Amino acid sequence: MRKFSMLMVFVVGVSVLSFGLAGGMDDEAAKPAGNEISELKAEFANLNKKVAELEEKVRQLETNPQIAIGSVPAPDSKAVPKSWQQRQFNGQPYYVVPLMDTKSKR
DSSP states (O other), X not given: OHHHHHHHHHHHHHHHHHHXXXXXXXXXXXXXXXXXXXXXXXXXXXXXXXXXXXXXXXXXXXXXXOOOOSOOOOOOTTTSOTTSEEEEETTEEEEEOOSSOXXXXX
16 A cells, blocks of 8 residues: 555656646747737738738629630631641631741741
């Protein structure tokens, strides 16, 4: 019985010491500098402004989509530059237009 009570006193003592030391360190780590808090608040305010701006842009794009859907009539074969390649799909002509003129850069 005496060994058990000594063991319990030891375990309780170690527990109290470890929790006391850990609690002391947490208090210091949990209190960041006032300057750091003000910087974080300023950054939070800037991010909120940016979110509001982006949400407004999304609303504008949803109400006024700027997507051009339609077809352009094929140009006259005499007016087409030589770098364009005429092809056909289901009997309809279309042109492969190069993104840049590779002949002039060589």
